[in-house]
Amino acid sequence: MRHLPVIAAAIFTVGAHAETPRDFLARFEKEAGTAASAERGARFFTTKQGGEWSCASCHTDKPTQAGRHAKTDKAITPLAPAANAERFTDAAKVDKWFRRNCNDTLNRVCSAQEKADVMAWLLSLK
Template identity: 55%
Template sequence: MNHTPHLSRLAALALLVFAAAAAHAADTTPAEQLGRWSAQAGAPGSVSKGQAFFNQRHGGEWSCASCHGTPPTRQGEHASTAKPIAPLAPAFNAKAFTDAAKADKWFRRNCKDVLSRECSAAEKADVMAWLLSLKP
């Protein structure tokens, strides 16, 4: 019995699955994310509001800067677990905000930690506008 055709099909299928996963992992750009959140908010993101929001504690123990640093251009560290966090500013991390699902997931989690609620589209647009303004 010759298993070669079957193995070739499995290899091809595995390659397709891997390619689809890789394509999904980079399904957007930071600028497209800014555009999406600005459209949802009905206003463009504000660099100055984004910087203020990022550094503010919002009545809780943490701010975004507590883990991501200020400015978030170098590796950060989670405030309670000490796990390393890649730079958040896209100019310093080519993978930042290139996966829409991950961006939504982490905004949801981090906003709940910092604000005890989800961030609004306007808050996301403001933070993204500021992050995009950070250059080497």
């Protein structure tokens, strides 16, 4: 049992570089148990959800364009996969940023449904 986390981490790392944005949509939809809604994702992304910031505060409400960190003003590369091929290709990064940014914008973790909706919307952007 002691080696279980190590084995899990190894599997996780191997999988980390083989992901595509659609894999994350599929994963979150599966976890949520329902189909994602791009329309719901757009609303979730662009409006405040309890915290001081919304997703759009840094990523803008058109995430095919570059954003700026709401506090530090640091440039942020586009989030939408159509505009930035590096996005949503590494599970460790995706999980890290959802964990942190949901905490900052919702003061809690995001549900699988919320993540699926955001993925669906981001993937719909051209």
